[in-house]
Amino acid sequence: MQKLTSKLKGNKMAQVILLVLYVLVTSLSLYLAQASVTAFLLLLFSLLLLYYTDLSNRLKWVIAGVVLVGVIPFVASTGPSYQSYMEVATVVGIYVAMALGLNIVVGLAGLLDLGFVAFFAIGAYTYGIFATGQAANFMPFGTFPLSGGTFWIFILIGCFIAALFGILLGIPVLRVKGDYLAIVTLGFGEIIRIVFNNLDKPVNITNGAMGLASVQPPEIFGFQFIYPNQFYYIVLGILLFVILAVRRFEFSKIGRSWKAVRENEIAAQSMGIHLVRTKLLAFAIGASFSGMMGVVFAAKQTFVDPTSFTLLESITILVMVILGGMGSVPGVILGAAVVTILNLQVLTEVTNYLNQLNMDGVISFPEALAPAKMQRFIFGAILIIFAIYRPQGLIPAKNPVFDENALKEGAKNHRKEKITIDQDKGFQA
Amino acid sequence: MLADILHSLPQVLVDGLALGAIYAVIALGYTMVYGILELINFAHGEIFMTGAFIGVAMLILMTGMGWIASMPAILALILVLIATSILTGFMGVGIERLAYRPLRNSPKLITLISAIGVSFLLQDLVRFITEYKRGNYILTGPSMFTEKFTIKFSSLSSSFSDAFFKTSTLILVVAVVIMMIGLDFFVNKTKWGMAMRAVAQDRETASLMSINVNKVISLTFFIGSALGGATGVLFAVQYGTIDPYIGFILGLKAFTAAVLGGIGNIRGAMAGGIMLGLLEMFAASNLKLLTGGVFGAEYKDVFAFAILIVVLIFKPEGLFGKAVTEKV
Numbered sequence: 001m002q003k004l005t006s007k008l009k010g011n012k013m014a015q016v017i018l019l020v021l022y023v024l025v026t027s028l029s030l031y032l033a034q035a036s037v038t039a040f041l042l043l044l045f046s047l048l049l050l051y052y053t054d055l056s057n058r059l060k061w062v063i064a065g066v067v068l069v070g071v072i073p074f075v076a077s078t079g080p081s082y083q084s085y086m087e088v089a090t091v092v093g094i095y096v097a098m099a100l101g102l103n104i105v106v107g108l109a110g111l112l113d114l115g116f117v118a119f120f121a122i123g124a125y126t127y128g129i130f131a132t133g134q135a136a137n138f139m140p141f142g143t144f145p146l147s148g149g150t151f152w153i154f155i156l157i158g159c160f161i162a163a164l165f166g167i168l169l170g171i172p173v174l175r176v177k178g179d180y181l182a183i184v185t186l187g188f189g190e191i192i193r194i195v196f197n198n199l200d201k202p203v204n205i206t207n208g209a210m211g212l213a214s215v216q217p218p219e220i221f222g223f224q225f226i227y228p229n230q231f232y233y234i235v236l237g238i239l240l241f242v243i244l245a246v247r248r249f250e251f252s253k254i255g256r257s258w259k260a261v262r263e264n265e266i267a268a269q270s271m272g273i274h275l276v277r278t279k280l281l282a283f284a285i286g287a288s289f290s291g292m293m294g295v296v297f298a299a300k301q302t303f304v305d306p307t308s309f310t311l312l313e314s315i316t317i318l319v320m321v322i323l324g325g326m327g328s329v330p331g332v333i334l335g336a337a338v339v340t341i342l343n344l345q346v347l348t349e350v351t352n353y354l355n356q357l358n359m360d361g362v363i364s365f366p367e368a369l370a371p372a373k374m375q376r377f378i379f380g381a382i383l384i385i386f387a388i389y390r391p392q393g394l395i396p397a398k399n400p401v402f403d404e405n406a407l408k409e410g411a412k413n414h415r416k417e418k419i420t421i422d423q424d425k426g427f428q429a
Numbered sequence: 430m431l432a433d434i435l436h437s438l439p440q441v442l443v444d445g446l447a448l449g450a451i452y453a454v455i456a457l458g459y460t461m462v463y464g465i466l467e468l469i470n471f472a473h474g475e476i477f478m479t480g481a482f483i484g485v486a487m488l489i490l491m492t493g494m495g496w497i498a499s500m501p502a503i504l505a506l507i508l509v510l511i512a513t514s515i516l517t518g519f520m521g522v523g524i525e526r527l528a529y530r531p532l533r534n535s536p537k538l539i540t541l542i543s544a545i546g547v548s549f550l551l552q553d554l555v556r557f558i559t560e561y562k563r564g565n566y567i568l569t570g571p572s573m574f575t576e577k578f579t580i581k582f583s584s585l586s587s588s589f590s591d592a593f594f595k596t597s598t599l600i601l602v603v604a605v606v607i608m609m610i611g612l613d614f615f616v617n618k619t620k621w622g623m624a625m626r627a628v629a630q631d632r633e634t635a636s637l638m639s640i641n642v643n644k645v646i647s648l649t650f651f652i653g654s655a656l657g658g659a660t661g662v663l664f665a666v667q668y669g670t671i672d673p674y675i676g677f678i679l680g681l682k683a684f685t686a687a688v689l690g691g692i693g694n695i696r697g698a699m700a701g702g703i704m705l706g707l708l709e710m711f712a713a714s715n716l717k718l719l720t721g722g723v724f725g726a727e728y729k730d731v732f733a734f735a736i737l738i739v740v741l742i743f744k745p746e747g748l749f750g751k752a753v754t755e756k757v
Binding site for chain 2: 112387
């Protein structure tokens with residue numbers, strides 16, 4: 001076995017062949033056995049395998065793109081559960097983007113935010129209010145609902161407004177230290193939910209606990225997005241943007257300052273990092289991803305109400321980040337996918353299976369123990385176990401390794417260049 | 430408007446005092462743990478909730494066996510209080526041992542995450558035990574001490590109305606006062622209390638003075654959790670209905686109270702709790718009046734959190750705390 005793995009390591013050709021075989025087998029099994037959730041999950045698993053191959057990054061992106069854009073929708077498309085698979089994939093995408101946003105705040109900047117779902121709610125309500133007749137209650141001009149064509153602008157507006165709220169929350173909160181921050185953000189999340197729940201008077205803005213129904217679906221050139229398989233592509237597009245943005249941020253100057261602030265605020269400050277600005281940026285950027293996905297969520301569900309934005313949601317997103325690995329982009333993507341699929345597919349499937357056994361009289365199984373209701377228990381256990389035994393998560397964050405000598409060489413050359421320039425100037429003078 | 434506020438003031442004071450007493454005792458648990466470990470024990474609200482469930486379960490059990498009828502109700506309540514506080518006390522010690530102690534040297538973020546995990550775990554544990562046994566996770570305690578009293582404020586001045594309260598309110602306030610005085614005595618006058626203060630001040634130096642730090646921390650958790658559990662029972666008797674999710678918001682508000690009074694400061698937490706209870710009751714009954722009907726009583730939670738945020742911004746050391754400068 002060890003021989004086999006060592007042979008596989010470093011042999012790109014074998015890896016590619018195995019990966020293609022794997023994708024083929026799983027897609028074929030999904031194609032043939034449509035109702036099989038296992039086949040669908042195994043097909044998604046191929047992306048993780050892809051991550052562990054030795055291929056170049058560019059090739060990995062291309063293969064992942066082919067699998068996500070072409071293979072998965074195609075092989076799932078023929079069967080009866082097509083829309084439910086696409087629904088799961090879409091929701092996974094939404095949560096991945098949110099978890100990546102929270103990852104910036106918690107994983108990179110080290111600020112524990114327990115009210116993260118508030119930004120998601122803000123995004124969702126931004127679109128929800130204007131894409132239903134609700135806005136007519138308080139807007140002095142314009143006709144509402146706005147058409148679905150404005151959805152694309154609203155993605156940007158949602159992003160912007162969520163970022164604005166991120167800053168608004170950040171300004172007072174950043175005066176307090178780490179663990180107070182957790183409590184204040186938790187309070188903020190609750191405040192937002194309560195306010196949305198009660199903002200139906202004196203002016204009816206959010207329609208209170210009734211929620212906003214029949215939100216306009218997005219529309220482009222007369223084509224309406226209604227089904228999950230159509231939203232899948234919107235989410236995929238935004239997700240691509242989010243992942244690229246996060247990768248760029250992580251290795252940029254601002255990303256390095258986030259990490260420095262996380263490790264030691266005082267040391268970071270003494271190295272010339274502007275604490276408040278750095279933290280505010282983390283809040284704003286994290287929130288903006290969440291706001292964008294909130295808009296998509298509102299359009300997809302066509303219904304927004306305050307019960308979608310409870311504390312449990314915030315903690316779920318936190319679990320994704322912790323499970324995957326704080327600060328690690330591939331880890332967080334994996335964590336978000338695992339938790340969402342666990343939530344949507346595995347727990348309900350197991351519950352159905354157990355209920356079936358119960359009805360057949362094989363085992364007697366109390367309703368109270370149904371796995372679908374045990375989310376809090378499972379998430380709590382994940383948090384404790386990972387905190388104690390594996391705080392770095394499933395895929396730990398990797399810092400780029402620099403070759404010290406090469407850097408020194410580079411610095412020397414750089415200095416020489418400078419000196420020559422100086423000399424030139426000297427001659428000129 | 431002022432006349433309306435004055436009119437309802439006596440009742441607001443009585444209700445606020447009862448609620449504030451509950452906040453105060455739970456705030457003690459937060460403040461003690463924070464003082465010693467610098468950790469927000471998110472699970473403390475859940476310990477309170479578990480205490481409420483254990484207490485109600487015992488009361489229901491005792492009623493079922495006919496014990497309640499054969500002894501004075503107050504004696505039964507005292508027995509239940511003692512038993513519950515011992516159980517929740519050991520629960521607190523266990524939580525510290527399993528979920529916090531292995532993380533004592535890791536970054537604070539990780540410990541906080543573990544604490545949130547414990548809190549969620551406990552919520553669901555209580556939920557499914559109750560649902561398994563009773564078929565529904567919302568539990569209604571046996572009605573006890575429902576005799577009503579009236580304080581004739583109206584005889585003082587005609588602008589006040591009378592205030593009503595139940596025997597259970599009286600018991601609640603008396604029990605809370607006893608607990609607070611007991612704790613204050615324990616912390617300030619006994620040897621163990623001195624050890625506790627020493628560990629809170631400087632853990633390493635305390636351990637050099639031959640104080641068993643781990644034991645002191647366990648003791649802190651025991652006392653805090655025991656008080657929290659006992660308050661849970663009192664809460665259940667006072668308000669009747671409990672569910673597994675009461676602990677979170679209530680714990681959050683109690684934490685607000687602890688911050689209000691200056692975290693780590695035991696007397697401050699007591700004062701902060703009473704103050705927050707009074708403020709919240711006042712807001713609940715008068716917010717609608719004061720804002721001309723724009724905000725109603727449903728914003729009382731927002732009000733409590735707003736207090737927290739305002740205190741943290743303008744006076745993070747709390748009303749009774751000392752400002753600490755950070756040493757590098």
